[in-house]
Amino acid sequence: MNAFLNAVGETPLSQLLQNVRWLIPLIQSTHILALSLVFVSAVVVDLRILGVAGRNQTLPSLTARFLPWVGWGVLVLLATGLLLMVAEPRRALLNPFFQLKMAALVVVGLMTWTIATRATDRGWSESEGRGLAKTMAVSSLVLWLAIIALGRWIAYGP
Amino acid sequence: MAVPTLFKALQASPLGSTISQSTWMFPTIETVHVVAVATVIGTIAMVDLRLLGVSAKARPASALIHEFLPWTWGAFALALVSGGLLFSSRAADYMALPYFVAKFGIMAVAAVFLFKVPPTTEKHIAGWDLGKPATGARVAGALSLLLWTAIVICGRRVGFSL
Numbered sequence: 001m002n003a004f005l006n007a008v009g010e011t012p013l014s015q016l017l018q019n020v021r022w023l024i025p026l027i028q029s030t031h032i033l034a035l036s037l038v039f040v041s042a043v044v045v046d047l048r049i050l051g052v053a054g055r056n057q058t059l060p061s062l063t064a065r066f067l068p069w070v071g072w073g074v075l076v077l078l079a080t081g082l083l084l085m086v087a088e089p090r091r092a093l094l095n096p097f098f099q100l101k102m103a104a105l106v107v108v109g110l111m112t113w114t115i116a117t118r119a120t121d122r123g124w125s126e127s128e129g130r131g132l133a134k135t136m137a138v139s140s141l142v143l144w145l146a147i148i149a150l151g152r153w154i155a156y157g158p
Numbered sequence: 159m160a161v162p163t164l165f166k167a168l169q170a171s172p173l174g175s176t177i178s179q180s181t182w183m184f185p186t187i188e189t190v191h192v193v194a195v196a197t198v199i200g201t202i203a204m205v206d207l208r209l210l211g212v213s214a215k216a217r218p219a220s221a222l223i224h225e226f227l228p229w230t231w232g233a234f235a236l237a238l239v240s241g242g243l244l245f246s247s248r249a250a251d252y253m254a255l256p257y258f259v260a261k262f263g264i265m266a267v268a269a270v271f272l273f274k275v276p277p278t279t280e281k282h283i284a285g286w287d288l289g290k291p292a293t294g295a296r297v298a299g300a301l302s303l304l305l306w307t308a309i310v311i312c313g314r315r316v317g318f319s320l
Contacts, residue, residue, distance in 0.1 A: 021318075022315075024318075025311070025314045025315050025317075025318050026311065026314075028314050029307075029310045029311045029314045032192070032195070032196065032199075032310050032314065033199065033307060033310055035196055036195070036196040036197075036198075036199035036200035036203065037200050037203060038200075039193075039196045039197070039200055040196070040197060040200025040201055040203075040204065040229075041200070043197075053225070054225065065213075065214060065217075145193060148189065148192055148193055148196065149189045149193075151192075152185060152188055152189045152192050153185055153189070155185075156185045
């Protein structure tokens with residue numbers, strides 16, 4: 001692991017990212033902009049499932065409109081996140097906040113996938129599937145907040 | 159009291175020194191700030207992208223503005239409060255940073271957009287509520303997106319400057 005982290009840190013890409021001072025803040029800014037779209041889009045769908053917002057629109061119409069933002073946004077987040085990881089492999093990979101963040105991301109990804117595929121089923125989120133749908137919506141909200149919080153706390157990790 | 163003295167006093171105040179001396183307060187408030195900023199930018203981007211005619215073209219722009227704007231304002235208030243607390247911890251140091259000053263200059267313009275664009279849009283929206291946005295609306299949407307992008311870039315640079 002140690003050798004691997006050192007090897008990543010010595011690649012030309014990592015060196016470039018470490019030595020050009022404005023690159024990291026710019027990549028982080030892109031990360032934040034993509035995160036904003038992902039977060040708000042996911043929250044819109046979650047709040048609709050919970051019946052808090054958007055009740056004048058159907059769930060499938062909202063998932064069709066907003067989940068593509070989550071999908072494409074997460075791709076931008078993975079790309080920019082990967083660059084940040086290459087720039088400082090030790091700061092990221094050995095950091096418990098980073099590890100938890102990735103675990104939360106996998107779980108929320110699977111849940112969003114489920115919401116995306118089940119939303120068009122008649123009945124899901126309306127009658128028999130309602131309890132499960134609401135549980136997923138609440139978990140998704142909590143996990144996205146946790147992902148943002150853990151992301152910020154990487155900077156303060158041990 | 160001269161202005162720099164005022165910022166030094168804020169930094170030395172019980173509020174400012176409590177935040178700067180605590181290990182967990184600054185990162186915790188920062189986390190709230192990031193969530194608030196993400197909500198402001200995500201919601202305003204949805205409105206701007208509609209004004210640009212990029213997304214949600216089947217949805218009346220007026221309905222979209224009514225749905226998203228209250229969240230933008232609520233989150234903006236939270237961002238100001240959390241940002242104010244972060245500022246109090248090192249007020250004089252922040253004021254010496256060009257990126258910090260630039261961030262607030264740009265934000266003043268963005269706030270004018272937040273106040274002016276929705277009512278102006280609604281006044282002229284009858285002609286295009288469900289169709290291709292008017293030129294003015296598209297220009298406003300594009301400028302707003304650029305302003306908020308610049309605010310994020312400046313804000314992130316501030317984090318690297320202290």
